[in-house]
Amino acid sequence: MRKGSCVERPVRIVMVGLGNLGRRFAELLIAKGDFVRCRFGLDLRLVGAADSHGAACDPDGLDPRIVVRIKSERGSIGAYPTAGRMGLGAVDLVRSVDADLLCEASPVNLGAGGEPGLSCARIALERGMHVVTPNKGPIVLAYRELVGLAKEKGVSLRFDGTVAGGLPALYLGMRDLRGAEISRIEAVPNLVTGFILDRLAAGASWEAALSEARAEGQLESDPTWDLDGWDAAAKLVILANAVLHVPARLEDVDRKGIAGVSPDDVRREARQGRAIRLVALAERFPNGTYSLSVTPRPLSSDHPLGRLGSRGMGIVYSTDIYGTIAATIEETTPLPSAATILRDLLDIYVPGEPSGSLPPAASP
DSSP, X not given: OEETTEEOEEEEEEEEOOSHHHHHHHHHHHHHHHHHHHHXXXXXXXXXXXXXXXXXXXXXXXXXXXHHHHHHTTOOGGGSTXXXXXXOOHHHHHHHOOOSEEEEOOOOOGGGTTTTHHHHHHHHHHTTOEEEOOOHHHHHHHHHHHHHHHHHHTOOEEOGGGSSTTSOHHHIXXXXXTTOOEEEEEEEOOHHHHHXXXXXXXXXXXXXXXXXXXXXTOSOSXXXXXXXXXXHHHHHHHHHHHTSOOOOOGGGSEEOOSTTOOHHHHHHHHHTTEEEEEEEEEEEXXXXXXXXXXXXXXXXXXXXXXXXXXXXXXXXXXXXXXXXXXXXXXXXXXXXXXXXXXXXXXXXXXXXXXXXXXXXXXXX
């Protein structure tokens, strides 16, 4: 189908989770829809969406502007005009909707078996949908199962947004370092711990640093997921499985968070030109196995991760044939994390397109 000079291929999307990332992805459908249509020939249609209170479904497509308005007003998508249904759960929506791709962006919920994200991903793959998710829970808990199911059904599973926000940390390791032996991965994959540590270095108390992080929207009411290192450990588990092909679990990570770090120690290191960061580390032993750890470490200014700002994340890969490769990101808003959904979607539908390729041909 053509619209003006742009070739269109419809991609019917069902979205689970309309919080920080899901709502911003809806905003991206508004901001980038025409660009994606003309540049890549894809007509991205949101045919279903669910939050924790309800869902909406329309085979002709929901209007992302209405979705954004409802969520900006703290309402439920179940109140979407004519298409909404309060009380309809995400799992039931995914089980019934006619879609090509699931975007699963519900909150991380490792303590409850990764639900509802894990069930939504399983059902979507079983039904022959591609799955894109920035939700760490299903990938940490069921990486091999989900990858195997996607392969069995001939569909794609993409999860680049599960590690280090908008930084393509996983793509770099999984795709661009193929053929290499990776001897070491160092990562600062958690945003809020660096923010807090820098506030401590600047003289703030623990209470003031935590309060500021909450005011910035970076820290949840229960801060243990970030401060005790669980978030960084979960991301290291994903790196181990996806990049190193190590069947790691959370219990395999030697984990220590920043909760016990002394502000005096942070300030002393800062005076000596070093920044303390919560570092996720995978190191290869001579026998080919890896040790996995998460712990606060002082990093000098000549270390790529020692130069990160308060809103920075990064990763360093040490390899046998590509040398040492580092990548970092400054993420001042959740937009780059939400944009990983679009990146993963394009990786599925426009795989391996070189940057210099031509756009779809115009109509004669």
